[in-house]
Amino acid sequence: MTFIIEQLSHEHLGPISLSMASGELLTLRGKSGSGKSQLLRALADLDEHNGEVALQGDTAASMPAHQWRCRVALLPAESQWWHDDVIDHFPADYHFNQLGFTSETATWKMSRLSTGEKQRLALLRLLVNEPKVLLLDEPTASLDPHNTHLLEELICNYQSEHQAIVIWVSHDLEQIARLGGRQAMMLDGQLQEVTP
Amino acid sequence: MNLISLTPIDLALAALLIVLLAITSWMLHLGIAKQLLIAAVRTVIQLLLIGLVLKLVFEQVSLLIMSAIALVMLLAAGREVVARQTHRFTGPWGFFMGTGAMFLSSFVVTLFALLVVIGNDPWYLPQYAIPLLGMMLGNTMNGVTLGLAALTRTAWQQRAIIETRLMLGQTWQQAITDIRRDSIRIGMIPIINAMAAAGIVSLPGMMTGQILAGTPPVEAVKYQILIMFLVTAGTGFGTVIVVNTAARRLFDQRQRLRLDRLSRVKE
Numbered sequence: 001m002t003f004i005i006e007q008l009s010h011e012h013l014g015p016i017s018l019s020m021a022s023g024e025l026l027t028l029r030g031k032s033g034s035g036k037s038q039l040l041r042a043l044a045d046l047d048e049h050n051g052e053v054a055l056q057g058d059t060a061a062s063m064p065a066h067q068w069r070c071r072v073a074l075l076p077a078e079s080q081w082w083h084d085d086v087i088d089h090f091p092a093d094y095h096f097n098q099l100g101f102t103s104e105t106a107t108w109k110m111s112r113l114s115t116g117e118k119q120r121l122a123l124l125r126l127l128v129n130e131p132k133v134l135l136l137d138e139p140t141a142s143l144d145p146h147n148t149h150l151l152e153e154l155i156c157n158y159q160s161e162h163q164a165i166v167i168w169v170s171h172d173l174e175q176i177a178r179l180g181g182r183q184a185m186m187l188d189g190q191l192q193e194v195t196p
Numbered sequence: 197m198n199l200i201s202l203t204p205i206d207l208a209l210a211a212l213l214i215v216l217l218a219i220t221s222w223m224l225h226l227g228i229a230k231q232l233l234i235a236a237v238r239t240v241i242q243l244l245l246i247g248l249v250l251k252l253v254f255e256q257v258s259l260l261i262m263s264a265i266a267l268v269m270l271l272a273a274g275r276e277v278v279a280r281q282t283h284r285f286t287g288p289w290g291f292f293m294g295t296g297a298m299f300l301s302s303f304v305v306t307l308f309a310l311l312v313v314i315g316n317d318p319w320y321l322p323q324y325a326i327p328l329l330g331m332m333l334g335n336t337m338n339g340v341t342l343g344l345a346a347l348t349r350t351a352w353q354q355r356a357i358i359e360t361r362l363m364l365g366q367t368w369q370q371a372i373t374d375i376r377r378d379s380i381r382i383g384m385i386p387i388i389n390a391m392a393a394a395g396i397v398s399l400p401g402m403m404t405g406q407i408l409a410g411t412p413p414v415e416a417v418k419y420q421i422l423i424m425f426l427v428t429a430g431t432g433f434g435t436v437i438v439v440n441t442a443a444r445r446l447f448d449q450r451q452r453l454r455l456d457r458l459s460r461v462k463e
Binding site for chain 1: 354356357359360361362363364365366367368374448450451452453
């Protein structure tokens with residue numbers, strides 16, 4: 001399975017070309033406003049853009065956008081919730097049994113959750129679709145070290161189990177070193193791969 | 197019972213109340229006194245003009261003149277819908293969405309009432325057609341305005357939630373479903389309230405007018421029930437059409453939320 005980005009551009013972004021194989025992880029860093037979030041949004045087809053993105057030979061344009069977003073999933077820095085109860089954001093037959101969550105989690109109210117719990121639940125919610133590509137926009141930016149560790153573990157487990165492709169935006173150099181994989185910098189809308 | 201004709205003095209007495217209200221608003225610094233007076237003056241001028249127009253039209257029964265009047269009423273209602281929006285669709289969409297919804301619902305229901313229910317000869321007899329269409333458009337305009345405003349305002353505020361739902365692989369219909377449903381409700385609640393309160397809390401204006409003009413109350417009531425049902429149907433369908441069209445327009449072919457198609461109007 002390959003994830004291929006070809007001549008992707010939009011306003012101040014790109015053109016960017018990149019190719020990633022199954023199970024690969026790329027960390028992406030760069031100043032705010034350099035285009036990291038715009039890149040992830042374009043990859044999930046949430047913004048207009050030029051160029052092509054393809055997964056396993058199928059381009060985004062070749063399928064309805066919602067099917068593409070099931071395969072190429074974006075996790076924003078801040079999670080959004082619209083029902084009062086946790087359970088209503090998940091499929092009816094969902095089992096909470098990982099990351100410190102139990103069957104009791106299903107009965108929780110959204111209002112009593114901490115930022116860390118919300119972010120972990122947001123990730124679990126996204127993984128329901130079993131995406132092939134995970135786009136993570138500073139997922140641990142607002143988390144303490146303990147919650148950061150939990151989230152990293154969850155993502156890395158998912159990645160190795162499903163041979164998923166991960167693009168991870170992070171400013172934390174220690175985290176980047178911990179995660180390993182490929183590294184890239186974003187500078188004025190241009191992506192440059194760097195050797196770790 | 198003979199109709200008591202109102203003299204200019206009678207109207208001036210009523211106008212005195214508006215002036216008193218304007219003075220009160222001015223003293224309370226509500227900043228609305230000027231608007232109030234302008235609206236009052238507009239009422240007088242517009243109604244006097246339409247009185248003259250109706251007098252002419254009633255003497256000259258013609259389908260062409262009727263159609264022209266209907267078109268003017270529709271365009272005026274369309275303009276009002278746009279003027280009430282805080283988040284407007286840019287380009288011609290903003291105007292034609294509301295106007296199109298009102299045309300489809302109000303005109304179809306009015307035609308149905310004139311041709312099938314009332315069955316005058318000719319069916320476009322202006323004494324029936326103009327007041328009927330006016331009531332249809334006036335109410336449908338409210339529903340369309342409220343529904344459209346609620347949809348665009350909420351979508352603007354809940355952008356992050358809608359996009360999160362898209363990121364989770366929902367279709368645009370799923371991502372906007374709650375907002376769409378609430379907006380249609382908001383558009384329809386006033387007219388449902390009006391039906392529920394009719395006769396107990398309020399005596400509808402048309403019925404009151406007929407009774408004042410000497411129509412037997414039960415005859416006036418029958419007409420009022422007819423009007424209520426027509427107006428509710430027109431408002432309901434108009435609101436459903438405009439909210440659905442607008443919801444579709446908020447997304448593009450790739451199911452991206454396109455708030456750049458709205459422009460925010462400063463209040």
